Amino acid sequence: MGKQVVFQRCINPDCAAEYDVSEVIFKCPKCGDLLDAQYNWDKIDVPKKLKDFGKRWANRNLPLDLSGVWRFRELLNFCDDKYKVTIAEGQTIMQSNDEVGKFAGMKAGRLFLQYEGLNPSGSFKDNGMTAAFSHAKMVGAKSCACASTGNTSASVALYAHSCGMKCTVFIGSGRIAFGKLSQAMDYGAQTIQINGDFDDCMKQVQDVCMKLGLYLLNSLNPFRLEGQKTIMLRIIEGLGWEVPDWIVVPGGNLGNSSAFGKAFYELKQLGLIKRIPRLAIINATGADTLADMVNNKKLVWNNGNVNNKTIADYYADLTARKFSPHTCASAIEISRPVNLKKCLRAIDVCNGVVRAVSDEAICDAKAVIGKYGLGCEPASAASVAGLKLLRDEGIIGTDERVACVLTGHALKDPNVTVNYHKEKQGPFSNPPIEAPNDFDQIIKLIK
Ligand code: F0G
Numbered sequence: 124m125g126k127q128v129v130f131q132r133c134i135n136p137d138c139a140a141e142y143d144v145s146e147v148i149f150k151c152p153k154c155g156d157l158l159d160a161q162y163n164w165d166k167i168d169v170p171k172k173l174k175d176f177g178k179r180w181a182n183r184n185l186p187l188d189l190s191g192v193w194r195f196r197e198l199l200n201f202c203d204d205k206y207k208v209t210i211a212e213g214q215t216i217m218q219s220n221d222e223v224g225k226f227a228g229m230k231a232g233r234l235f236l237q238y239e240g241l242n243p244s245g246s247f248k249d250n251g252m253t254a255a256f257s258h259a260k261m262v263g264a265k266s267c268a269c270a271s272t273g274n275t276s277a278s279v280a281l282y283a284h285s286c287g288m289k290c291t292v293f294i295g296s297g298r299i300a301f302g303k304l305s306q307a308m309d310y311g312a313q314t315i316q317i318n319g320d321f322d323d324c325m326k327q328v329q330d331v332c333m334k335l336g337l338y339l340l341n342s343l344n345p346f347r348l349e350g351q352k353t354i355m356l357r358i359i360e361g362l363g364w365e366v367p368d369w370i371v372v373p374g375g376n377l378g379n380s381s382a383f384g385k386a387f388y389e390l391k392q393l394g395l396i397k398r399i400p401r402l403a404i405i406n407a408t409g410a411d412t413l414a415d416m417v418n419n420k421k422l423v424w425n426n427g428n429v430n431n432k433t434i435a436d437y438y439a440d441l442t443a444r445k446f447s448p449h450t451c452a453s454a455i456e457i458s459r460p461v462n463l464k465k466c467l468r469a470i471d472v473c474n475g476v477v478r479a480v481s482d483e484a485i486c487d488a489k490a491v492i493g494k495y496g497l498g499c500e501p502a503s504a505a506s507v508a509g510l511k512l513l514r515d516e517g518i519i520g521t522d523e524r525v526a527c528v529l530t531g532h533a534l535k536d537p538n539v540t541v542n543y544h545k546e547k548q549g550p551f552s553n554p555p556i557e558a559p560n561d562f563d564q565i566i567k568l569i570k
Pocket residue numbers: 246270271272273274275276342373374375376377378379380454455500502503530531
């Protein structure tokens with residue numbers, strides 16, 4: 124594939140098999156490992172400076188320049204413009220937030236919140252779907268599918284109807300927040316509720332896609348991750364094209380962290396950044412496979428020679444114990460993350476760390492983000508809870524510059540929010556006040 128602008132390559136260095144960009148495979152047919160989109164950069168006219176991408180804001184009437192993903196199109200140069208599907212994703216903003224920073228132990232002006240809830244379907248997934256659906260269109264797919272803890276299904280359903288494709292989404296029964304379920308149904312997806320958890324759905328959807336030839340939209344899809352790289356570009360843009368010291372992101376199926384590591388590796392390779400920020404990936408304690416494997420089982424990338432036995436033994440133990448993950452952050456309630464190896468690579472590239480935070484810490488952080496920021500769903504708040512933990516441990520310095528990615532909108536999961544406040548579950552609870560239907564008494568109650 125040496126001569127092609129773009130191709131797919133297996134991440135296993137012992138295999139490193141290459142495939143044409145038009146192949147719809149999602150896992151290396153030779154060894155079963157994950158695939159990357161790879162570019163021959165000398166064949167792509169990449170702008171010389173990151174600042175040059177910013178100029179496209181002036182052309183906001185051109186859909187590809189308006190998109191916060193395709194604005195950076197040379198860095199995800201895998202398909203012709205005529206196939207690109209956009210619904211103005213990536214119009215997200217990064218905000219400095221001193222109150223949330225204070226909660227997490229940061230000095231003023233050092234914490235930034237990258238709010239991905241502003242995307243069309245209300246989560247960061249749209250960054251990936253615009254890219255994956257463009258690939259799907261390029262290869263002529265007519266029907267697609269995904270497994271989901273909720274946001275992927277909402278985003279898939281939205282993009283599928285935007286480009287006239289049929290879609291089927293697999294969700295674990297009782298494992299999805301209502302905001303997300305309502306989106307999948309409302310956007311017209313065929314919704315299959317499996318009596319199982321996300322990991323069960325993920326396995327089923329891969330087999331179903333294989334059998335029926337459906338286009339798979341989970342983050343196994345390397346083109347989806349190409350779109351998610353741009354979240355990092357917008358963070359750099361938000362800092363006047365400077366790189367922060369840390370990126371903090373929740374970890375579930377580990378697509379984001381994998382994409383972020385790839386983005387920084389490529390930007391450095393292209394000479395567009397001088398230094399790579401550190402990456403902190405935050406699990407929930409009830410779904411902490413990555414934290415456990417990295418911190419306790421010492422699993423590392425090791426130049427691609429990952430210890431497969433450690434992973435196989437770990438999963439065999441989960442099966443033997445009939446383990447199913449549980450956290451109020453249902454978006455990251457995953458115990459067999461499909462991008463585990465790519466995430467290990469990202470940790471290697473970014474000198475990353477992994478931590479797990481409790482549901483209580485997540486809900487407190489969420490309430491603080493709600494009170495002082497734009498609000499977010501529980502999984503997103505794991506980033507701020509993780510930052511607080513890493514500050515307490517002294518791993519992140521109080522005056523380092525930190526960007527926390529808030530992955531989903533506050534309205535995705537109203538139940539967790541309402542319960543936290545109404546049931547006074549934490550120090551930041553703000554319950555409604557019961558009042559009689561009486562003017563004088565109401566007046567007395569208002570402070
Ligand atoms: N935050 C939110 C709001 C999510 O929906 C997800 C994943 C994550 C974080 C974790 O990101 O998988 O890239 O590590 N949600 C998927 C879904 C699994 O099906 O919607 P990741």
